[in-house]
Amino acid sequence: QKEVEQNSGPLSVPEGAIASLNCTYSDRGSQSFFWYRQYSGKSPELIMSIYSNGDKEDGRFTAQLNKASQYVSLLIRDSQPSDSATYLCAVTTLKAGYQLIWGAGTKLIIKP
């Protein structure tokens, strides 16, 4: 079992709809959770971080964390073609000395 798992996709969503990206993790001691966006040919950029159970909203993005079920999700409302990218989930754990453990990423395609 991988420590951080994501569906590789591609996930195709029509423009204007809600894109839902999911990530599961294996270590119950995971403490901090991050979503990065990576455009093709570019480096990853941090878009959301979440540390407590529940929802965290920032503009069109909402991160959701459920520690009991060991998943974290990212919702993108009113999806735009410019949201087309690979989204990487990363978590920190005490076991890993707080280094980020990365998922392989989900490729998201927003269709006009």
Next chain:
Amino acid sequence: GAGVSQSPSNKVTEKGKDVELRCDPISGHTALYWYRQSLGQGLEFLIYFQGNSAPDKSGLPSDRFSAERTGGSVSTLTIQRTQQEDSAVYLCASSPEFSSGRDGYTFGSGTRLTVV
């Protein structure tokens, strides 16, 4: 600096040559990481530095790879006797403090290495 700076942005080298890749982290960031990303693949951890502690070299794929960090700031990743399978984008990232785990990483724009 304002961001993580990597140089060169692109490097084409002949098989068997040595290359040096440079990373200048955000000023004040104590933790520095090197990753490799092959086309269409995820991030492959190579090495990290935290302050004056011994670096974690557990991700280096072979003894042809080495890295150093001088004065707790600039880092150089060296690949000796390059092979075609070394072709990838090499990404550097930094973070302000390793122990808290809450800050995430800031990435540089990467060095695209092509071995011909």
